Amino acid sequence: MSDATHNLALPLIAANQAQKHVTHNEALVQLDALVQLACLDKDLAAPPAAPAEGDRYLVVAAAPTGAWAALSGQVACFRDGVWIGLAPRPGWLAYVADEADLYTFAGGAWTSLRASFTTLQNLARLGIGTAADAVNRLAVKSEAALFSWDDVTPGSGSVRLTLNKQAAARDAGLAFQTGFSTRALFGTFGADDLALKVSPDGARFTTPLAVSAATGRLALGRVAGPLEVSANAGALPDAPPQTVLRVSGADGTPPRLVLDGFGAGASGHLAFRAAAGNAAAPVALQSGSMIGQVSAFGYGATSYAATPRAQLAFLATDAWSDASQPTRISLRTTPAGTAASAEVLAVEANGAVRLAPLAADPAAGLALGQLYASSTATALKWYTGAGWARISNFAKAAAGTSFDNYVPAGAWTKVQFNVADSNDQGAFAAGTNRFTAPEAGLYRVSAMLTYKRNGASAPTAFEVQFYRNGAAAGRGRAAATGALVDGITALSLASTLKLAAGDGVEVWVRFTGADGYVAAADSFFGAHQLG
Numbered sequence: 001m002s003d004a005t006h007n008l009a010l011p012l013i014a015a016n017q018a019q020k021h022v023t024h025n026e027a028l029v030q031l032d033a034l035v036q037l038a039c040l041d042k043d044l045a046a047p048p049a050a051p052a053e054g055d056r057y058l059v060v061a062a063a064p065t066g067a068w069a070a071l072s073g074q075v076a077c078f079r080d081g082v083w084i085g086l087a088p089r090p091g092w093l094a095y096v097a098d099e100a101d102l103y104t105f106a107g108g109a110w111t112s113l114r115a116s117f118t119t120l121q122n123l124a125r126l127g128i129g130t131a132a133d134a135v136n137r138l139a140v141k142s143e144a145a146l147f148s149w150d151d152v153t154p155g156s157g158s159v160r161l162t163l164n165k166q167a168a169a170r171d172a173g174l175a176f177q178t179g180f181s182t183r184a185l186f187g188t189f190g191a192d193d194l195a196l197k198v199s200p201d202g203a204r205f206t207t208p209l210a211v212s213a214a215t216g217r218l219a220l221g222r223v224a225g226p227l228e229v230s231a232n233a234g235a236l237p238d239a240p241p242q243t244v245l246r247v248s249g250a251d252g253t254p255p256r257l258v259l260d261g262f263g264a265g266a267s268g269h270l271a272f273r274a275a276a277g278n279a280a281a282p283v284a285l286q287s288g289s290m291i292g293q294v295s296a297f298g299y300g301a302t303s304y305a306a307t308p309r310a311q312l313a314f315l316a317t318d319a320w321s322d323a324s325q326p327t328r329i330s331l332r333t334t335p336a337g338t339a340a341s342a343e344v345l346a347v348e349a350n351g352a353v354r355l356a357p358l359a360a361d362p363a364a365g366l367a368l369g370q371l372y373a374s375s376t377a378t379a380l381k382w383y384t385g386a387g388w389a390r391i392s393n394f395a396k397a398a399a400g401t402s403f404d405n406y407v408p409a410g411a412w413t414k415v416q417f418n419v420a421d422s423n424d425q426g427a428f429a430a431g432t433n434r435f436t437a438p439e440a441g442l443y444r445v446s447a448m449l450t451y452k453r454n455g456a457s458a459p460t461a462f463e464v465q466f467y468r469n470g471a472a473a474g475r476g477r478a479a480a481t482g483a484l485v486d487g488i489t490a491l492s493l494a495s496t497l498k499l500a501a502g503d504g505v506e507v508w509v510r511f512t513g514a515d516g517y518v519a520a521a522d523s524f525f526g527a528h529q530l531g
Contacts, residue, residue, distance in 0.1 A: 037095065039094050039095070040097050041057055041098050042096050042099075044064075045063070045068075046064060046066045047067045047068050047078075047083055051078040053078060054077070054078065055077070058103070059072055059075070059085075060109075068083060074086055074087050075087075075088060091104070092105040099112075128141065128142065147161060165188070168191055168192045174186045181202035184196070184198045185205070195211075208222070209221070228246045228247075229248075231248065231255070232249065240304070272292020274289065274290065274292065285316040285325075286319050286320075289316040290315055291327065292313070295308035308332070308341060312329070312330075312331055313332070314330075315329075318349075331344055331345040342356065344356045356373070358374060358375065359374075366383055368385040371383075371391075377393070377439070379394070380393070389441070390439065393424060393425065394530075395424060395439075395527075396422065396528030397422055397423045397435055398421040398524060398525075399423075399428050399430070399525045400417060400419045400523065400524050400525075401416055401518070402418055403416075404452055404517040405509075406454070407509055407510070407511050407516055409512065410510070412508045413508060414467070415447075415506075415523070416433045418430045421524075426438075427527070427529075435504065436504045440499065442530040443505070444496050445466055445494070445497060445525075446526045446527070447466070447492070447507045447525045447526070449507070449518050450519040450522035451480070451516060454516050458514055459511040459513050459516050460481060461479060461511070461512035462480045462484055462511060463479040463491075463510045464491045466497070466506070466507060467506045470504075470506075472508075473495065475496070475497055476493060478492060487519065505527060507525050
């Protein structure tokens with residue numbers, strides 16, 4: 001029978017042994033040293049200068065000195081004033097207090113349990129807070145997980161999580177679940193393109209975002225408005241109702257939307273499409289339907305305008321069919337001093353350009369080259385830099401007389417032109433036999449008068465001149481003297497007069513020596529505005 005235990009080498013009490021208490025006490029002391037083994041240090045090569053009773057150390061130095069000279073690889077225990085060595089066996093555990101680490105003895109050496117954990121290799125599975133299984137060989141149940149850069153063995157300071165799949169046709173991705181039912185996937189699925197997929201039930205998936213691995217181009221599925229693209233770091237005012245896309249620049253910088261096109265016929269293109277009905281069942285547009293519009297809003301004293309202050313609109317002008325789809329283009333602006341826009345220019349379905357007529361000359365924002373349609377003058381006018389001038393539908397008239405006008409001898413007499421052959425702008429009045437200038441400007445007036453004899457009378461002179469506002473205009477006169485020939489002698493007079501608005505021009509004649517007539521058949525009076 002052995003005199004010591006097999007594992008801890010504790011002394012045994014022999015049969016009929018004297019002083020059994022010595023052996024028993026020795027076994028207890030040895031148990032006290034080895035059970036719940038806690039050592040103070042393992043890195044000393046010589047015993048400390050003032051050890052306390054019961055102190056224990058792991059002696060791992062190859063050649064310790066002093067009282068530990070023969071204790072290399074053992075547990076040194078200070079007892080009864082001397083150091084004794086206890087030889088460890090495989091599987092022993094020792095807590096080293098100065099390192100707060102647990103060591104195991106195997107293969108003739110002490111190994112840190114912490115170091116063992118930091119070098120785990122080829123684990124079949126690992127569960128943290130939960131059980132791993134054959135599919136989820138790494139399973140973690142935690143409120144959060146942190147991956148940080150290596151600050152113990154410093155490298156680049158970066159951190160990267162890599163998902164490596166066997167081939168492009170396989171999947172590599174992150175799955176986001178609710179109650180273990182997938183609601184979103186992010187990764188490369190069945191290809192090398194990056195995709196985001198979402199699902200309401202874990203069975204049906206849509207792809208709102210995809211990035212081509214070949215081109216780097218982003219493809220978006222349906223985007224719920226408003227989609228906002230902003231270079232402004234601050235808060236933005238609320239977008240108007242029904243906004244689908246909003247683009248904003250940084251403060252002081254205008255946003256810019258660029259439509260690039262390259263190659264023949266590849267210019268940037270902004271398209272509008274409209275239909276009546278609804279998206280599921282579109283129907284033909286009706287007359288007046290808006291097809292598309294570009295609208296401008298601005299901020300007043302307290303808020304943005306609710307309706308546009310300038311607008312370019314495209315409208316249907318009739319009910320549409322596959323064979324007839326007429327349109328018009330409308331341009332609207334807001335006059336100064338008002339807050340309501342009005343149509344100022346339109347391109348009609350027949351190709352005609354129409355200016356919205358104004359009753360009076362515009363008085364605000366005048367600049368050389370401006371153009372408008374006057375409803376009062378029924379003409380186009382343009383601003384010369386000094387005032388508004390007519391450029392179309394000039395005042396003009398051609399008139400005759402319905403009877404031979406009797407002219408007494410020696411008196412200037414008005415010829416009663418009372419038949420208007422042409423009378424644009426209504427400038428000629430048959431009742432007064434007068435052409436009246438509708439506006440200030442330069443006018444060309446002309447007259448042709450033919451002499452007709454009154455019985456045997458024989459005037460010696462036949463004269464004609466223009467009167468302005470009842471007095472001789474003083475700008476030209478024509479005369480024929482001598483023997484006047486009935487139906488043959490004629491006078492022609494033309495003059496250019498600068499008239500003020502409302503000035504009236506008439507034709508006056510005089511016979512000298514005898515009376516006579518102005519023949520109705522071959523006489524006329526004409527006038528037209530030069531500008």
